[in-house]
Amino acid sequence: MKKDFYLTRYALIIKRLERSPATYPEIESYLLNSFEFQDANIVSYSIRTLQRDIKDIANLFNFDIHNKKKGDNRYYIESRPVMEVDEYNQRLLESFQIMNAVNSQPDLAQFVYPETRTPRGIQNFYDLLFAIRNKRILEFQHFKYKDQSITSRKVHPYALKESKDRWYLIALDTKDEKLKAFGLDRISDLEVSKAGFKLQQRFNLKDHFKNAFGIMNLEEEPEKVVIKSTKEQAEYLKSSPLHHSQQIEKETEKSVYFTYDLYPTYDFIQEILSYGNQVKVTQPKSLIEKIKETLKQSIQQYDDSASDQ
CATH class of the missing domain: 2.30.30 (SH3 type barrels.)
Known part of the structure; x- marks a missing residue:
């Protein structure tokens, strides 16, 4: 089986078991009848491959697929509270599921328009x-x-x-x-x-990434960051939080205040600046000064534009 097809198998197995528990023959039938397997001309899927895929899924997505063994011998995904689902593994899984949906039907290009920028490497x-x-x-x-x-x-x-x-x-x-x-x-x-x-046990990646925003200095301590948002922009932030630590501190008639527990990296500053006058940092003071300085330098570039002619 093609080595570059493994992610497709993972996504399909998860999709099938999210619907309901299933036996090996049911999983095999689901995979072999999928558009993905048919397009790849794959006509077999062994129980040995399934068992290997289940182990890899556990390592990659941080959740387990169990086998009841007694009785109906069905495989199932262990249910966990939503808050326990690792943010990055969930993003990865969602990306793979979208990728498989798009790749399964070549004519989707007529009405599905993903970002044209594709990651290199x-x-x-x-x-x-x-x-x-x-x-x-x-x-x-x-x-x-x-x-x-x-x-x-x-x-x-x-x-x-x-x-x-x-x-x-x-x-x-x-x-x-x-x-x-x-x-x-x-x-x-x-x-x-x-x-x-x-x-090396001294590096706990879950702890490092807990307060991460983008690719950051992994040794910096997190800070409490507070931003003030317009009501309109707040609806977008509520539906798609900037960071898993996002909390609503208070709401007024015209504004919503959000708090974050993270280290304000360069990536975070750029994200805040992308919201223009819809968002303002109110805490900490050091972050406010960095943003003000960045904005001053940006304005200065335009003031000096005449000298570029």
Whole structure:
């Protein structure tokens, strides 16, 4: 079976079991009759592959598929409270399900219009997942935008993270023993070593990402951030929170105040600026000053535009 088809299988298995518990023959029939399997000309799906897929789904999406064994021998997804579902795994799962829905019907291009920007570097996605799951050392060349330099890296891969249509490898750089983020679009000459590594317990990625916004400095402490939003913009923020820690502090006749527990990174500042006059930061003072300085520099660029002629 094609190695690049595994994500499609995962999404289909999850979709079937979200509907109701199912036996292996029922799952096999569902997969083989799906448009995805038919388009890929796949005509068999063994119980051994199902058992392997179930283990991989548990590792990738952080939830378990169980088998009742006694009685009807059906597989089912363990139900959990919504708040326990990991934010990043849920995003990943939703993305795969959308991708499969679009790819299953070529004529959907007539009435489905996704973003035209596609993430670069994802040709290494499978190899990176393999290295992460099997704890294999990675070696690659990494291009740095800031000084246009290329450096050789040897890392212990820990996770993959998406931010603003870009994917990043979160890995321990063996040169200085620091956790870093490497853009997949800037990775080349990737080699998966046969040598393995042991995870360092001092790095708890769930804790690191808990207060993350975008790709941030993983060692910074979170702060309480308060923003004031117009009523209209607040409806968008309520339906699609900026961060999982978002809470409503208070509402007035014209405004809604939201609080966040995160470290205000460059990515977060850019996000706030994208809302223009619909959103204003009221706390902390240090973040207010950073935003004011950014806005001053932006205005200055336009004031100096005459000199560019």
